[in-house]
Amino acid sequence: MNNYSRERFDVLVVGGGPAGIAGAVRAAESGARVGMVDENVAPGGQIWRGGSSEGPHSSEASNWLVRLKKAGVIELCGKRVFHHPEAGILLAEGLDDVWELSYRNLVLATGARERFLPFPGWTLPNVMGAGGLQALVKSGLPIQGKRVVVAGTGPLLLAVASYLRKHGAEIPLICEQASASKLARFAMMLIRHPEKIFQGLQLRKDIAGILLATSSWPVAAHGKRTLEAVTISSAGKSETVQCDYLACGFHLVPNTELPVLLGCRTRCGYVQVDELQQTSVQGIFCAGEPTGIGGVDLALIEGQIAGLAATGRTSEAKALFSKRERFRRFARLLDETFCLRSELRGLPSADTLICRCEDVSYSRLREHTSWRAAKLHTRCGMGPCQGRICGPATQFLFKWNPDSVRPPVFPARVEHLAAQPQLIPEVTGEVQ
Amino acid sequence: MPSEFIVRVNGASVSVPAGATVAVAMVMAGQPCRSSVIGEPRGPLCGMGICFECRAVVNGIPHSRTCQLLCEPDMEVKTDE
Numbered sequence: 001m002n003n004y005s006r007e008r009f010d011v012l013v014v015g016g017g018p019a020g021i022a023g024a025v026r027a028a029e030s031g032a033r034v035g036m037v038d039e040n041v042a043p044g045g046q047i048w049r050g051g052s053s054e055g056p057h058s059s060e061a062s063n064w065l066v067r068l069k070k071a072g073v074i075e076l077c078g079k080r081v082f083h084h085p086e087a088g089i090l091l092a093e094g095l096d097d098v099w100e101l102s103y104r105n106l107v108l109a110t111g112a113r114e115r116f117l118p119f120p121g122w123t124l125p126n127v128m129g130a131g132g133l134q135a136l137v138k139s140g141l142p143i144q145g146k147r148v149v150v151a152g153t154g155p156l157l158l159a160v161a162s163y164l165r166k167h168g169a170e171i172p173l174i175c176e177q178a179s180a181s182k183l184a185r186f187a188m189m190l191i192r193h194p195e196k197i198f199q200g201l202q203l204r205k206d207i208a209g210i211l212l213a214t215s216s217w218p219v220a221a222h223g224k225r226t227l228e229a230v231t232i233s234s235a236g237k238s239e240t241v242q243c244d245y246l247a248c249g250f251h252l253v254p255n256t257e258l259p260v261l262l263g264c265r266t267r268c269g270y271v272q273v274d275e276l277q278q279t280s281v282q283g284i285f286c287a288g289e290p291t292g293i294g295g296v297d298l299a300l301i302e303g304q305i306a307g308l309a310a311t312g313r314t315s316e317a318k319a320l321f322s323k324r325e326r327f328r329r330f331a332r333l334l335d336e337t338f339c340l341r342s343e344l345r346g347l348p349s350a351d352t353l354i355c356r357c358e359d360v361s362y363s364r365l366r367e368h369t370s371w372r373a374a375k376l377h378t379r380c381g382m383g384p385c386q387g388r389i390c391g392p393a394t395q396f397l398f399k400w401n402p403d404s405v406r407p408p409v410f411p412a413r414v415e416h417l418a419a420q421p422q423l424i425p426e427v428t429g430e431v432q
Numbered sequence: 433m434p435s436e437f438i439v440r441v442n443g444a445s446v447s448v449p450a451g452a453t454v455a456v457a458m459v460m461a462g463q464p465c466r467s468s469v470i471g472e473p474r475g476p477l478c479g480m481g482i483c484f485e486c487r488a489v490v491n492g493i494p495h496s497r498t499c500q501l502l503c504e505p506d507m508e509v510k511t512d513e
Binding site: 039040041046078080113114116123124125126127128129131132133134135136139140141142225226255353356357358359383384385388389411 | 448449451452453455456459460462464468469470472473474475476477478479480481482483484485487495499500502
């Protein structure tokens, strides 16, 4: 039998990225018993993966990580929340352990993932997300001397190109689907966001000399068993570039599965929150990317507001509102700049796989009129990722809306789903 | 733990840096993590535990998400067929 443990918290935070860390710290600094559960091996989320010893956020990241230790937050790393058996309780699993986590208030800081758009060859090994390849390099993949084409859309592309080049990669090209005029307007609007200007200038210096092609996107990846080259459409012309990796992501989509499972209302795909970051469910707060893609600065402010509000310190939370409003304007600017152009709907050919888990092709999907019908007839979205990759793709390609979420919110081991809490003695002595 | 050690990927030895994930070892070895429903080779995509493309057989346990699992000396990793 696996280990079954119980923990009780005043505030439980799900997600250990900037929003979750900020929320956990502010809640714990008031003396509350706070837990933070995250599926990665260490806190930091994607942007601060590995404690982030480099990049423009390095000192900010280490300050928050130090505060996290000092505040006495109970960190549960390498555990993934998979079920919500009853109000006030979440179940999480590790490799060989199940955790029953009860809470008075909950802060959801589940972050975002990359949006992937299917094109011929995108399933070849070494075609990865832009953030995906960066995560692998941060996890030890040597990139020295490798040729990497970076493509897709969003500010992440520049950050990834800069990071990979610092680690010795050769970047022949960055392809950004947004037009040059949209990027120019974005750069101009940055004047209202001084802290972003600094980051932007630093990035520009870091990627100096790399060709940044606008109105450009990958149309096909080539190779037998692994990637060998990619064909790019750039301002109407196509060009084939040899490369070892294609790092390709089309901005970000919020991870709203757990909030939706818990009954939190969404609007336009984002979790709806009030001014104190509380969702439509009393006592459940949400912060960071699930409420709108705004990056690390907005996530830190929203996380703090949620952590303060979850421990009843509303006046301290209110002091952060004006800062949040400014960062939210930046989030709207990101949305406008990096929205997907309609030509990208023409990327898949008939036999391009859209659902990678179940190998469902574009031609089989286009016969259907809804996500539900496609799921029932083709098994699209029914594999282990539960539609997390093909869902946002079909939403863009066919304008299909996602279904309701059902537990388990992630595939879990059968013995963990069947774990019987009442048969096992309580592990934690502390009861609040 | 030494700064570099050996794991085996589909029978071949690969020297990985300490702290490397199993997904990294598989990419370094040039081996696919899994074989898809129609038999395509697949490797890591999202790098953050969402897409499940990097699942492989690790020390005999199938469907292990290798991007969320650290390498250990003498680990035995195989493509999930």
